Amino acid sequence: xxxxxxxxxxxxxxxxxxxxxxxxxxxxxxxxxxxxxxxxxxxxxxxxxxxxxxxxxxxxxxxxxxxxxxxxxxxxxxxxxxxxxxxxxxxxxxxxxxxxxxxxxxxxxxxxxxxxxxxxxxxxxxxxxxxxxxxxxxxxxx
Amino acid sequence: xxxxxxxxxxxxxxxxxxxxxxxxxxxxxxxxxxxxxxxxxxxxxxxxxxxxxxxxxxxxxxxxxxxxxxxxxxxxxxxxxxxxxxxxxxxxxxxxxxxxxxxxxxxxxxxxxxxxxxxxxxxxxxxxxxxxxxxxxxxxxx
DNA sequence: GGAGGTAGGTTTGATTTCCCAACCCACTGA
DNA sequence: TCAGTGGGTTGGGAAATCAAACCTACCTCC
Numbered sequence: 001x002x003x004x005x006x007x008x009x010x011x012x013x014x015x016x017x018x019x020x021x022x023x024x025x026x027x028x029x030x031x032x033x034x035x036x037x038x039x040x041x042x043x044x045x046x047x048x049x050x051x052x053x054x055x056x057x058x059x060x061x062x063x064x065x066x067x068x069x070x071x072x073x074x075x076x077x078x079x080x081x082x083x084x085x086x087x088x089x090x091x092x093x094x095x096x097x098x099x100x101x102x103x104x105x106x107x108x109x110x111x112x113x114x115x116x117x118x119x120x121x122x123x124x125x126x127x128x129x130x131x132x133x134x135x136x137x138x139x140x141x142x
Numbered sequence: 143x144x145x146x147x148x149x150x151x152x153x154x155x156x157x158x159x160x161x162x163x164x165x166x167x168x169x170x171x172x173x174x175x176x177x178x179x180x181x182x183x184x185x186x187x188x189x190x191x192x193x194x195x196x197x198x199x200x201x202x203x204x205x206x207x208x209x210x211x212x213x214x215x216x217x218x219x220x221x222x223x224x225x226x227x228x229x230x231x232x233x234x235x236x237x238x239x240x241x242x243x244x245x246x247x248x249x250x251x252x253x254x255x256x257x258x259x260x261x262x263x264x265x266x267x268x269x270x271x272x273x274x275x276x277x278x279x280x281x282x283x284x
Numbered sequence: 285g286g287a288g289g290t291a292g293g294t295t296t297g298a299t300t301t302c303c304c305a306a307c308c309c310a311c312t313g314a
Numbered sequence: 315t316c317a318g319t320g321g322g323t324t325g326g327g328a329a330a331t332c333a334a335a336c337c338t339a340c341c342t343c344c
Contacts, residue, residue: 003184005247007237008167008230014241016160018302025150028273034321042145044303049322059240070311072320080240085273086232086262088150094229095149098201098222099156105147109279112267116276120228123261125254126268131170131227133253138246160331176292186332191293212340214291 014058015084019043020051024081025088027061032074060084089118156200157226161185162193166223167230169203174216202226231260 003009015021022041026032031040038048052075055061060081063073096104108116120129127133145151157163164183168174173182180190194217197203202223205215238246250258262271269275 004168004182006164006167007234007242007247009164009183009237010241011233011237012160012163016163018154018158021154021158022148022151025148026146035319038321040146041151044305045322046304046324047302067320070309070320080236082273083236083240086260086271087229087236089262089271090228090232091153092149094222094225095151095153098225099152100149104280105149107279108271108276110264110267110269110271111275112264112269114264114266115279116271117265118228118262118271119265120231120260121263121268122252122254122256123259124256125252126263127252127254129228129231129250129252129258129260131224134250134258137249137251137257177290180292186334187293188295188333189331192330209291209340212291212338214340 014060015055017051017054019047020055021084021088021091023048023051023055023075024060024077024084027075027077027081028085028088032076033072034075037075055081086118086120089116090120093118156202157197159193159196161189162197163226163230163233165190165193165197165217166202166219166226169217169219169223170227170230174218175214176217179217197223228260228262231258232262235260 015024019041023037023043026037026040029040031037034045034048034052037043037052038045041048043051052061056063056075058080059078061075062078064076066072066074092106110116121127122129122133157166161183164185165179168179168182171182173179176187176190176194179185179194180187183190185193194203198205198217200222201220203217204220206218208214208216234248252258263269264271264275
């Protein structure tokens with residue numbers, strides 16, 4: 001049997017390897033240079049170089065030159081890269097709730113003044129997109 | 143330098159390996175048995191067995207017996223497992239928008255009657271939790 | 285009672301990754 | 315000239331992955 005065709009699997013093809021999402025986390029934090037990303041994630045340099053190359057060719061990051069002589073680049077988020085922020089936000093929330101022990105390493109404050117508790121809602125009605133509120137409108141082939 | 147302490151990294155320790163999130167996707171779809179998960183994800187059986195074992199010991203899945211003689215189990219979501227649904231939802235949305243080409247393999251209908259467009263919002267004010275609307279309330283050590 | 289099928293893995297051996305350390309190159313600054 | 319920085323690449327050994335075969339325990343059919 002062929003595995004299911006699925007956007008989750010497609011997404012994981014691009015960002016599902018080890019270190020990819022952590023490298024993106026650093027870019028979201030503003031650490032856009034190779035050595036910073038290597039240090040803050042703990043990834044080995046060769047694997048990190050491969051991951052960054054893949055993320056660039058997938059259109060998630062782009063290399064932006066910040067110096068000639070010597071030629072130096074920073075990794076910046078593309079639109080597709082910025083669109084991954086909700087994924088990281090929900091992954092962080094899950095880690096906060098179910099994995100991290102002790103005080104949370106990072107808490108976000110939302111512009112409304114409260115500590116962020118992220119929720120996924122339907123863009124149209126604003127109601128929570130809970131497991132029970134969803135039905136399949138198109139059925140994958142079984 | 144020590145890598146950053148971070149709930150994203152902690153979360154990925156649990157569900158970040160290859161096949162883990164796809165196995166969970168199948169359980170969310172109601173395919174709770176070993177052979178179903180293997181077939182629909184495409185994971186090799188030995189790796190899948192290791193992943194399921196890890197997810198069970200991490201408290202994301204639990205084995206529920208559905209037959210004695212022969213002893214057979216299904217993998218069911220725990221509360222922590224169900225809490226991963228928003229992560230998969232946003233990952234699917236990103237894949238839909240930026241990776242999958244052609245018609246989407248799966249569209250959800252929300253209980254309000256519209257095709258789901260998931261958004262991440264602040265639970266208190268209901269406004270979108272955009273990148274710009276967030277500031278760090280606690281700063282990780284640099 | 286044997287043959288075949290189902291379910292849930294485990295074992296085996298070959299192939300890929302991953303990790304770490306060392307190295308390289310182009311520059312800068314002292 | 316010599317150390318340091320930034321951004322990688324290279325090499326070798328350890329670990330993970332893959333596909334296929336195998337195993338156990340049952341059930342069903344003939």
